[in-house]
Amino acid sequence: MKRALPWILGVLILTAVLVVGLSQAGGDDEQEAAPAAPFDLEAARRELAGSPQSLAKLHDQSAQLLDGGVAAFERRLAQLEGTPVVINKWASWCGPCRAEFPVFQQVATERGKEVAFLGLNSGDSTQPAREFLAEYPIPFPSYRDPDEKIARRLKAPANYPITVFLDARGETAFIHQGPYENRQDLAADIDRYLAA
Numbered sequence: 001m002k003r004a005l006p007w008i009l010g011v012l013i014l015t016a017v018l019v020v021g022l023s024q025a026g027g028d029d030e031q032e033a034a035p036a037a038p039f040d041l042e043a044a045r046r047e048l049a050g051s052p053q054s055l056a057k058l059h060d061q062s063a064q065l066l067d068g069g070v071a072a073f074e075r076r077l078a079q080l081e082g083t084p085v086v087i088n089k090w091a092s093w094c095g096p097c098r099a100e101f102p103v104f105q106q107v108a109t110e111r112g113k114e115v116a117f118l119g120l121n122s123g124d125s126t127q128p129a130r131e132f133l134a135e136y137p138i139p140f141p142s143y144r145d146p147d148e149k150i151a152r153r154l155k156a157p158a159n160y161p162i163t164v165f166l167d168a169r170g171e172t173a174f175i176h177q178g179p180y181e182n183r184q185d186l187a188a189d190i191d192r193y194l195a196a
Contacts, residue, residue: 059139065143090132092124108140
C-alpha cells in the first residue's frame with residue numbers, strides 16, 4: 001500500500017493539472033468564438049460624412065431596398081460616372097451572402113468616400129429581403145431585381161453571391177464569384193481592379 005500511495009498521488013496531481021489546463025483552454029476558445037459586436041450603421045454613416053455628393057446620396061439610402069428596375073439602376077450608375085462602383089448581388093435565402101455581409105459592412109465604411117457600393121437583391125421576395133437588411137444593415141442601398149434583369153445587364157452569373165466591379169468609366173473590370181471571406185480580400189480586389 002505504501003508503494004501504491006505515491007502512484008495514486010501522482011495520478012491525482014496529473015489529473016488535476018489536466019483538468020485545469022483543459023478548462024482554461026476551453027475558456028480561450030469560448031472567447032474567440034464570441035460573436036462580433038453588431039454593426040453600427042449610424043456610426044458608419046458618421047464616418048462616411050463629408051463624402052462627395054454622389055456617394056453621400058448612397059449613404060443617405062443606407063440599408064434601403066429600392067425599386068425601379070433596370071431604368072432606375074442605370075440612372076444611378078449614370079449619376080456615379082467617374083467613380084468606381086462595387087455591386088454585390090445577394091439574396092436573403094443565400095447562406096454565403098449572409099456570411100459575407102459583415103465584410104461589405106466594414107469595407108464599404110472604410111472605402112465609401114472613394115468607391116460607390118450598391119447592392120443587387122436578385123431572385124428574392126421583398127419582405128425577406130427587407131428583414132435581411134434589417135438584420136444586416138449596410139451603408140449603401142440595394143436595388144430589387146427579382147427576375148435578374150439587372151444582373152443579366154451586368155453579365156453577372158446566376159449563382160450567389162456575385163460581386164461586379166465597374167471602373168470609373170462604367171466598364172466591367174472584374175466579376176468575383178462566391179463570397180468574400182474577409183475584408184482584406186475585398187479591399188485587395190478594389191485596389192487591383194479599380195485603382196485610378
